[in-house]
Every structure is written in C-alpha cells, then in structure tokens.
Amino acid sequence: MGSHQDSTRDDSPHSLPTPATAAGRAGLDAFLADPGRAVVVLDFDGTLAPIVPDPDQARAHPDAVPALAALAPKVASVAVLTGRPAEVAVHHGGFAGVPGLDHLVVLGHYGAERWDAATGTLATPAPHPGVAAVRAELPGLLKRTGAAARGTWTEDKGHAVAVHTRRAPDPHAAFEALRAPLADLARRHGLIVEPGRMVLELRPPGMDKGAALRSYAHSLDAACVLFAGDDLGDLPAYAAVDTLRAEGTPGLLVCSASDEVTELRKRADVEVPGPAGVVALLAALAHRLA
Ligand SMILES: O=P(O)(O)OC[C@H]1O[C@H](O[C@H]2O[C@H](CO)[C@@H](O)[C@H](O)[C@H]2O)[C@H](O)[C@@H](O)[C@@H]1O
Helix, strand or coil: CCCCCCCCCCCCCCCCCCCCCHHHHHHHHHHHHCHHHEEEEECCECCCECCCCCHHHCCCCCCHHHHHHHHHHHCCEEEEECCCCHHHHHHHHCCCCCCCCCCCEEEEHHHCEEEECCCCEEECCCCCHHHHHHHHHHHHHHHHCCCCCCCCEEEECCCCEEEECCCCCCHHHHHHHHHHHHHHHHHHCCCEEEEECCEEEEECCCCCHHHHHHHHHHHCCCCEEEEEECCHHHHHHHHHHHHHHHCCCCEEEEEECCCCCCHHHHHCCEEECHHHHHHHHHHHHHHHHC
16 A cells, blocks of 8 residues: 555645545544544554564654543543553553543553553453463573574563564574474464564464454444554454444554565555654644644
8 A cells, every 4th residue: 555645745744644545534534523432543562662672672652652642532542452561561651640641541462461541450361371381491492493592582471472583693584493493382382473573472372453453442332443553463453444344334554664564554544654653643633633
C-alpha cells in the first residue's frame, strides 16, 4: 500500500493522511464521525517505541505519551497491545499516573495479560509449564548450536522466553540458524514460536493479538477500530480488523514502516515512518477532535 497523502496534501503538522484504500477511508470517516465509540489499539515496540539493540533500553517516543493523553479522553478507549509483559510496557512507556491516560489498558503477552490504569491492577495467566522446561534447556541448545557464540542472547519474560539476534554480527544468519532448533524445542514442550524483528519467542499457544483485539473491541461495542503495528506478531490484529470490517465495523490499519518487516506495508491503509510517524498521526487525530 503506502503512505498515501495525495497531491493536494496539507503539510501542516496536524494534517491527517488520506488512507490508500476505500476501507481505510471509511474507517477514518467513521472514526471522525463518532470518536466516542472509536477504539484505538497500538503495538509497543517499533510502533510507539523506536527499535533499539537492548530491549531494556526501549522507551516510548518522547511525543507518544502527550499524544496519547490528548487523544484518549476523546475516544472510547486507548489500549496498548504488546508481546511484552504488560508491566514492562507500562514502565518503558511511562504510562502510569498520566493525566488523560487514567483509563489506559495495556494488554501484555499478546493479550494474555491485562493492566488497567484505572485500578493499577494486573490480571495475569497461570504459568505454562513448558516455559520452565524451555528455560532450563535453552542455554544448552544455544551452546550446542553455536548460537551463544554467535552473539544471541535470551530475554526471560516470565510467561515466555525470547531469543534475540539483533546484537549478533550477522543477525539474519543467526535468526535463520535458530528457527528449526527453537521450533523443535517449543513443540516438545507445548509452546509455539513467535517470530519478530530479530527475535524468536517461545510462548504458550492460545492467545494472539487478533483474538485480543477482537475481544477488546467487542467488549466496548466499538463502532470503529484503529490498529497500528509494525511486526509479524501484529498480522493477526490486522486480520481481526479485516474481519470486523466484514462484519460491519469500520477500521483503520496503520503501519509503522521499517525496512526490516514489509508484510504490514502491503496491507495497511496508512503507512507512516516508524514511531515518530505513528505519534504524529495520533497527535493529528487528537488535534482534529479538539
Ligand atoms: O508486540 P511488541 O510490543 O512489538 O513487542 C514485540 C517484541 O519487542 C521487543 O523486541 C523488539 O524490540 C527490541 C527493542 O527495540 C529490539 O531490540 C528487538 O530486536 C525487537 O524484536 C521485545 O524485546 C520482545 O520481548 C517483544 O516480544
């Protein structure tokens, strides 16, 4: 698809892009016509937070919280839907205790966890026994396959374990070399492999961003859903918006574009240049609804 501002575009900081598709234009129209029933769902890493080599150092774009806080009171709900543990996203995003974000919801672990700003509470699932088994076997596997020596490292997320290759000398080669052995390890312990941007995550099955988005939108009786993402794990949410559209609920698919992952670019209604572009879009929506 593409970014898709037309030749008559308004280049002011608060201009809204023209979606490339008819479904996207209908989604944006519905959003602006009835914002009080619009639900905004946003991925975290690569969408609200720029990608950095160390996940512990990832932080929301500096304009993200102000844009979210300006938009949230004008729509039905704003939620962050992430592969991170919810409380990690809350911390790295700086989302707690922000005026305007009093009702923010963070759905962590692809929707298996939920943190509510209104109460400060976290609902988290029971641990899957396969994660402990994988945690125990993983160091040996990384050593045997030479992955440890190639600069991969492990992020223990509690309910999942992620093997990162971004800091390896050849991140793509390290990623590809690990695919099969990690798939075998995950399968033996009842887990699935979630591939992402230079990361292979071993996590429990049964929840994905599509199911989470659908359930969240239905719980709020959303009249329109905006979803923004950047990575393969966001594709189920894209599919969920497509399904909602087929059922009569308009939606807007936003791609936080990168050269690393191109799958979402082909399917988006609006493509923006990374987290800075996402945040500018959120600010423009808030400005339009002011
Ligand atoms: O669902 P998301 O919010 O997009 O989270 C997906 C994964 O994001 C994190 O990894 C990615 O971001 C890191 C920090 O910028 C980067 O170093 C890494 O290469 C990316 O894959 C996070 O560390 C994972 O646990 C998430 O599953």
